[in-house]
Amino acid sequence: MPEKKSSKKSTGAPKSKKMVYFFGDGKADGKSEMKDLLGGKGANLAEMAGHKNLKLPVPPGFTITTEVCTEYYKNKGKYPSVLKGQVQDALKKIEKIMDKGFGDEKDPLLVSVRSGARKSMPGMMETVLNVGLTTKTIEGIIAQTGNERFAYDSYRRLITMYSDVVMEKAQGIETEEGKGIRAQLEKIMAAKKKERGITLDTDLTSEDLKELCKAYKEKVKEVLGKQFPDDPYEQLWGGIGAVFASWNGKRAISYRKIEGIPHEWGTAVNVQSMVFGNMGEDSATGVAFTRNPGNGDKNFYGEYLINAQGEDVVAGIRTPAPINKASQSDHNKGQKMLQEAMPAIYKQLDAIEKKLEKHYRDMQDIEFTIEKGKLYLLQTRIGKRNGPAAVKMAVDMVKEKLIKPEEAIKRVRPEQLDELLHPIIDPKVEKEIKPMAKGLPAGPGGAVGLIVLDAETAVEWKKEGKKVILVREETNPEDIEGMRASEGILTARGGMTSHAALVARGWGMCCVVGCGELEIDTKARTIKVGDIALKEGDWITVNGTKGTVYAQALPMISASEENMILKSFLILCDKVRKLKIRTNADTPSDAKRARDFGAEGIGLFRMEHMFYGKGAEEPLFKLRKMIVAGTEVERQNALDELFPFVKKDIKGTLAAMEGLPVTIRLLDPPLHEFVPHQEDQLEELARSLSISRAELDKRTSGLRESNPMMGHRGVRLGITYPEITRMSAKAILEASAELLKEGKKVFPEIMIPVVVTEKEVSQQKAIIEEVCAEVTAKYGIKKMPLMIGTMIETPRAALMSDKIALVAEFFSFGTNDLTQMGFGFSRDDIGAFLPEYIEKKILPDDPFQTIDKAGIGQLIKISIELGRKARKGLKIGICGEHGGEAKSISFCYESGMDYVSCSPFRVPIARLAAAQAVLK
Numbered sequence: 001m002p003e004k005k006s007s008k009k010s011t012g013a014p015k016s017k018k019m020v021y022f023f024g025d026g027k028a029d030g031k032s033e034m035k036d037l038l039g040g041k042g043a044n045l046a047e048m049a050g051h052k053n054l055k056l057p058v059p060p061g062f063t064i065t066t067e068v069c070t071e072y073y074k075n076k077g078k079y080p081s082v083l084k085g086q087v088q089d090a091l092k093k094i095e096k097i098m099d100k101g102f103g104d105e106k107d108p109l110l111v112s113v114r115s116g117a118r119k120s121m122p123g124m125m126e127t128v129l130n131v132g133l134t135t136k137t138i139e140g141i142i143a144q145t146g147n148e149r150f151a152y153d154s155y156r157r158l159i160t161m162y163s164d165v166v167m168e169k170a171q172g173i174e175t176e177e178g179k180g181i182r183a184q185l186e187k188i189m190a191a192k193k194k195e196r197g198i199t200l201d202t203d204l205t206s207e208d209l210k211e212l213c214k215a216y217k218e219k220v221k222e223v224l225g226k227q228f229p230d231d232p233y234e235q236l237w238g239g240i241g242a243v244f245a246s247w248n249g250k251r252a253i254s255y256r257k258i259e260g261i262p263h264e265w266g267t268a269v270n271v272q273s274m275v276f277g278n279m280g281e282d283s284a285t286g287v288a289f290t291r292n293p294g295n296g297d298k299n300f301y302g303e304y305l306i307n308a309q310g311e312d313v314v315a316g317i318r319t320p321a322p323i324n325k326a327s328q329s330d331h332n333k334g335q336k337m338l339q340e341a342m343p344a345i346y347k348q349l350d351a352i353e354k355k356l357e358k359h360y361r362d363m364q365d366i367e368f369t370i371e372k373g374k375l376y377l378l379q380t381r382i383g384k385r386n387g388p389a390a391v392k393m394a395v396d397m398v399k400e401k402l403i404k405p406e407e408a409i410k411r412v413r414p415e416q417l418d419e420l421l422h423p424i425i426d427p428k429v430e431k432e433i434k435p436m437a438k439g440l441p442a443g444p445g446g447a448v449g450l451i452v453l454d455a456e457t458a459v460e461w462k463k464e465g466k467k468v469i470l471v472r473e474e475t476n477p478e479d480i481e482g483m484r485a486s487e488g489i490l491t492a493r494g495g496m497t498s499h500a501a502l503v504a505r506g507w508g509m510c511c512v513v514g515c516g517e518l519e520i521d522t523k524a525r526t527i528k529v530g531d532i533a534l535k536e537g538d539w540i541t542v543n544g545t546k547g548t549v550y551a552q553a554l555p556m557i558s559a560s561e562e563n564m565i566l567k568s569f570l571i572l573c574d575k576v577r578k579l580k581i582r583t584n585a586d587t588p589s590d591a592k593r594a595r596d597f598g599a600e601g602i603g604l605f606r607m608e609h610m611f612y613g614k615g616a617e618e619p620l621f622k623l624r625k626m627i628v629a630g631t632e633v634e635r636q637n638a639l640d641e642l643f644p645f646v647k648k649d650i651k652g653t654l655a656a657m658e659g660l661p662v663t664i665r666l667l668d669p670p671l672h673e674f675v676p677h678q679e680d681q682l683e684e685l686a687r688s689l690s691i692s693r694a695e696l697d698k699r700t701s702g703l704r705e706s707n708p709m710m711g712h713r714g715v716r717l718g719i720t721y722p723e724i725t726r727m728s729a730k731a732i733l734e735a736s737a738e739l740l741k742e743g744k745k746v747f748p749e750i751m752i753p754v755v756v757t758e759k760e761v762s763q764q765k766a767i768i769e770e771v772c773a774e775v776t777a778k779y780g781i782k783k784m785p786l787m788i789g790t791m792i793e794t795p796r797a798a799l800m801s802d803k804i805a806l807v808a809e810f811f812s813f814g815t816n817d818l819t820q821m822g823f824g825f826s827r828d829d830i831g832a833f834l835p836e837y838i839e840k841k842i843l844p845d846d847p848f849q850t851i852d853k854a855g856i857g858q859l860i861k862i863s864i865e866l867g868r869k870a871r872k873g874l875k876i877g878i879c880g881e882h883g884g885e886a887k888s889i890s891f892c893y894e895s896g897m898d899y900v901s902c903s904p905f906r907v908p909i910a911r912l913a914a915a916q917a918v919l920k
């Protein structure tokens with residue numbers, strides 16, 4: 001940033017830029033809005049110390065700005081010249097407040113040096129504590145505290161941290177795992193404990209620690225070739241430099257890449273007076289949350305350790321004790337609560353906690369230390385929370401009038417709702433385990449089960465009461481029974497709109513697809529990823545929200561079923577959103593479930609889906625007969641047989657959605673998916689058509705296409721075989737007529753798929769209207785509340801939308817095919833290359849998950865504009881998988897659609913995302 005020129009009026013020397021911000025003793029140069037400059041931690045420390053409503057007991061300190069970090073890198077590791085003076089001034093203020101001197105041999109001030117970026121990067125950057133301890137000042141600490149053991153314990157911690165962070169890591173010295181200076185010092189400590197026959201650090205005497213410090217310093221000299229510095233200022237500047245250097249450490253860089261944090265931001269450095277929780281039984285340190293981050297309950301919640309420093313809490317050497325009753329759990333139950341051990345301090349802390357939450361209007365994550373009976377606040381920040389807690393806190397805080405509904409809506413990430421709808425892998429356990437492989441997150445939640453490699457085994461094992469995960473190269477309709485019987489599905493090929501993904505998502509089932517590293521050997525009955533080999537029957541766990549696979553059974557936690565809190569939260573969203581939310585459902589039970597989740601109609605009923613799943617054998621057989629029919633008569637016969645099944649299915653779903661619109665799409669079967677592969681089924685099919693096997697084989701091979709996704713499908717089927725359209729229309733309209741006769745309100749919408757020209761639409765529309773006239777006459781109905789529209793799922797259709805809208809009464813974007821055809825990426829074959837496109841940043845996201853605004857988005861915008869120009873108020877929605885994805889929903893809202901349609905389990909997510917789109 002350029003320096004401001006000094007004003008003309010100024011008479012003195014130009015004022016140098018402020019690089020150091022002080023806080024402490026009820027005052028602060030900064031405030032919480034200054035996160036960009038002071039980092040999250042620095043801004044919050046300033047706010048806690050200096051804001052008129054807070055003025056909390058924060059140990060005094062100062063923050064060196066993120067701008068200094070940026071300059072430090074620009075100037076190849078040199079600090080701006082005025083920095084030293086500003087640091088010196090701030091240090092003086094701390095000395096005054098603490099009544100101690102930095103480097104003073106009688107009563108020395110010790111400080112901590114910590115990082116603090118704009119956004120928290122937990123554990124990614126460095127910290128050095130107890131800076132200022134030297135062979136001289138340690139005598140002062142001993143004299144002041146009368147506690148030699150404490151002094152040497154602090155010193156050995158400083159030597160460990162400093163040599164590791166400043167003398168090794170910041171110098172870019174790379175060591176093999178377990179060979180770094182920290183590990184070598186820890187070995188010395190372990191040897192000492194062994195020699196003394198003890199296991200706990202706390203059992204080391206002051207003499208032991210004194211000897212350790214000596215041995216540590218010798219080791220540092222030996223390994224790093226330099227003396228451990230005995231000058232407090234050298235330590236201070238070493239620490240500051242190491243924090244800046246850690247911004248560009250490997251860990252921090254890769255974390256920023258994952259989290260999308262810009263590398264230019266830089267980190268601030270916080271230098272703060274040390275306070276000690278390890279000064280005896282009247283000292284302690286702890287972490288607390290203003291509400292329970294695991295379930296959202298409005299209870300102060302936390303853990304603490306008597307006579308300990310912060311790192312002891314994190315290191316897990318001792319089990320922390322609960323601060324109060326609400327924080328008790330099985331593992332800490334026996335321990336004394338802070339509320340009992342130090343009642344006055346607890347009372348003070350509880351009052352502060354309440355103040356902080358009120359001030360920040362959000363759940364806070366607090367770090368505190370008690371030094372010799374005096375409480376200090378070291379940090380506050382917005383606390384991380386899981387999905388159920390996020391929803392509960394949002395709803396409660398609105399009720400408490402702490403926040404407005406709009407704020408509550410913004411605080412829950414749409415994907416967090418998944419945690420309330422599906423069982424998930426226990427996140428605490430999952431965090432510790434390395435996945436064996438990664439694929440695409442195709443169906444939400446987690447699942448654990450035994451590996452099965454085919455659908456029949458899945459069904460058999462399920463009958464035996466076993467939990468299974470179906471692992472396949474890819475799935476097809478013949479696997480449906482096995483898919484139903486499984487807890488989750490894993491495929492090696494296929495993308496987010498492949499068969500497995502579509503089916504699993506529709507069922508709300510956990511599914512990972514396109515796991516390219518997976519080698520499946522169906523003969524040897526094994527699966528392999530690199531060196532890891534598993535057999536059929538071995539345990540496996542999949543995370544369908546993240547796309548990860550684990551080579552063992554991990555524990556699951558279940559989602560709450562009838563969630564009233566979720567319902568209240570979604571009602572808040574409904575008051576804000578403008579988009580309608582429909583669902584993609586093809587059975588009465590899915591329709592009902594979606595309705596319970598808040599769906600306002602069906603945006604896509606895929607007629608061909610009635611040939612999958614339970615009870616589908618008979619209609620599927622008839623569909624196959626229709627597909628392989630050789631003559632119109634044969635086909636008509638098969639259609640006549642099929643008709644009652646289709647009508648019954650549609651009627652059930654229309655009834656389940658009574659009073660709401662239901663868009664039923666004309667048959668769009670990818671023919672190749674429906675041709676049987678099994679011998680016995682082929683035999684039976686030939687028999688039922690009274691043709692030879694040779695004749696059947698001839699016909700099925702005639703159906704084989706090079707590019708089935710661009711072949712004889714969608715409306716093309718209706719054009720070549722109008723009798724199919726006729727049968728479908730008759731089934732829809734008779735089902736509707738019967739329900740109308742029963743006094744039910746139904747709103748059927750017939751949708752024509754994969755069109756490229758208005759002529760296809762008008763030709764199909766004529767057939768449907770003709771059937772409609774027949775049906776209304778037959779049932780004596782005056783007017784059928786029917787709309788006839790089209791999908792826009794080919795690029796040509798998008799560009800011809802003004803012509804198409806003259807005949808189509810509504811549009812629905814089929815963004816699965818529109819993406820496939822717009823990109824020329826086969827939906828089912830992206831697994832081989834798309835992951836690399838994302839990794840190499842050639843594409844920002846998987847365009848089958850998140851709508852490609854730049855390209856496909858343009859086609860959509862053009863189509864909407866042309867369509868509405870030709871037909872005023874044209875109803876427009878989306879029914880591709882993007883209709884349930886938050887970023888895409890935001891785009892749908894911006895581009896002026898009327899509704900989005902998604903699988904039932906995504907309806908709540910869509911309700912939230914649609915509300916957030918309005919608030920953006």
Ligand code: PEP
Pocket residue numbers: 497604606668793813814815816817818879880881
């Ligand atoms: C689409 O193409 O977006 C769509 C909804 O249709 P399908 O996925 O059935 O091809």
Ligand code: MG
Pocket residue numbers: 753793814816817
């Ligand atoms: Mg399609």
